[in-house]
Amino acid sequence: MAPNIKAVIPAAGLGTRFLPLTKAQPKEMLPVVDKPTIQWVVEEAIDANITDIAIITGKHKAAIENHFIPSPDLEDSLKRRGKDEDLAKVKQVSNLANITFIRQESQKGLGDAILCAKDFVGDDPFAVLLGDTICVGDPNCTKGLVDIFNNHHQPVFAVEKIAMEDTRRYGVMSGDKIADSLFNVDSLVEKPEPSDAPSNLGVLGRYIFTPDIFDYQSEVNAGVGGEIQLTDAMNMTAQSNSLLAWKFSGTRFDIGTMEDWFRSHLILSHQYKWGKVIKDISEDF
Numbered sequence: 001m002a003p004n005i006k007a008v009i010p011a012a013g014l015g016t017r018f019l020p021l022t023k024a025q026p027k028e029m030l031p032v033v034d035k036p037t038i039q040w041v042v043e044e045a046i047d048a049n050i051t052d053i054a055i056i057t058g059k060h061k062a063a064i065e066n067h068f069i070p071s072p073d074l075e076d077s078l079k080r081r082g083k084d085e086d087l088a089k090v091k092q093v094s095n096l097a098n099i100t101f102i103r104q105e106s107q108k109g110l111g112d113a114i115l116c117a118k119d120f121v122g123d124d125p126f127a128v129l130l131g132d133t134i135c136v137g138d139p140n141c142t143k144g145l146v147d148i149f150n151n152h153h154q155p156v157f158a159v160e161k162i163a164m165e166d167t168r169r170y171g172v173m174s175g176d177k178i179a180d181s182l183f184n185v186d187s188l189v190e191k192p193e194p195s196d197a198p199s200n201l202g203v204l205g206r207y208i209f210t211p212d213i214f215d216y217q218s219e220v221n222a223g224v225g226g227e228i229q230l231t232d233a234m235n236m237t238a239q240s241n242s243l244l245a246w247k248f249s250g251t252r253f254d255i256g257t258m259e260d261w262f263r264s265h266l267i268l269s270h271q272y273k274w275g276k277v278i279k280d281i282s283e284d285f
Contacts, residue, residue, distance in 0.1 A: 004052075005146060005208070006124050007045040010113040011038055011131030012058035012104040017257050026061045028131045030261055033269045037255050038064060039093065040134045046097055048143040050127060054100045054120045056113045065101050070094045109227030111217050118214045125149065130205035134264060137250015141206045148182065148246055149208040155237055156244040159183075160252055162202040164194045170202030171231045173245050181247040185238045190231045201245065203231075204252045213237060 015027030028038035038055070045053055057064055071090060078087040104116050114128060127142050135141035141158050148156050162170055168191050175185040189198060216236035222228050237243045253264035270278045 004124050005050055006121055006126040007050045007053045008117040008126055008128050009041055009131045010056045010110055011064060012056050012113055026063055029063050032265050033272050038131050041129050041131055042096055044140050044142050045129055047140050048146050051097045053097050054102050054117050056102050056104050056116050058104050068099050109229055111220055111228035111230040111233055115217050121211055123211055125210050128207040132255040133205040134253040135250055141248050145206060145208045154242045154244050155209050156246055157207040158204050158248045159201040159245045160204045160248055162200055164200055167192050167194050167197040172197045173201050174198035183245040185243040185245050187235055187238060188231050190229055
């Protein structure tokens with residue numbers, strides 16, 4: 001019987017590269033097509049048959065929680081006005097999954113955000129999906145990782161092929177190919193210079209861990225900027241046990257910068273909903 005896998009979605013970052021847009025609005029709530037970025041991420045977990053989800057938030061992130069919890073006043077207003085289609089959309093968002101919200105009190109990095117979910121995770125394996133990254137593919141990225149974990153019973157994370165000049169933006173893996181698109185990981189290097197990068201395979205923000213990652217993460221000291229890196233705990237996992245990497249064949253849409261967000265919104269809007277509108281507008285330029 002396959003284990004019960006939970007999901008953790010870190011979404012506590014300050015989003016400083018989007019200021020002043022994110023001064024009062026979380027980056028994860030920026031719209032992509034017709035829904036917030038983080039809803040894409042939650043739906044990816046649900047499509048992987050994960051229904052217990054923790055979202056790690058911080059101060060000024062109340063909009064994320066408000067988006068996913070019921071809104072009685074709004075629902076009553078829509079019902080009175082006969083807006084049944086809009087009412088159904090609002091209720092659907094509130095009933096997506098069993099979502100728990102956990103506060104990361106201070107910004108100490110991704111590793112610390114994962115530690116915040118220790119009590120929520122308990123003894124279960126869990127997926128980590130970064131809240132500012134959308135992955136589109138068949139199978140979806142998290143579903144692919146869940147299948148690999150259930151077959152191999154080892155922690156696994158997703159990678160993608162990157163340009164060598166972009167290695168400074170990624171954690172980059174070193175390892176040996178053991179099957180089609182599957183690698184046994186020796187180590188990871190966080191944001192190396194191109195000349196120091198061990199490969200052209202970069203971590204893309206989707207992982208499946210077992211609870212022992214918390215033991216390793218607790219041993220990690222804060223690095224540059226006072227941040228506790230997840231990469232350090234993953235290296236401990238690779239050295240002590242087995243750590244796998246899976247090359248995702250779909251497309252990752254990063255929402256890390258304003259340009260990335262605009263590009264993601266435009267491409268996915270063209271693909272899913274407003275292709276004709278975008279084509280008509282582009283002819284005016």
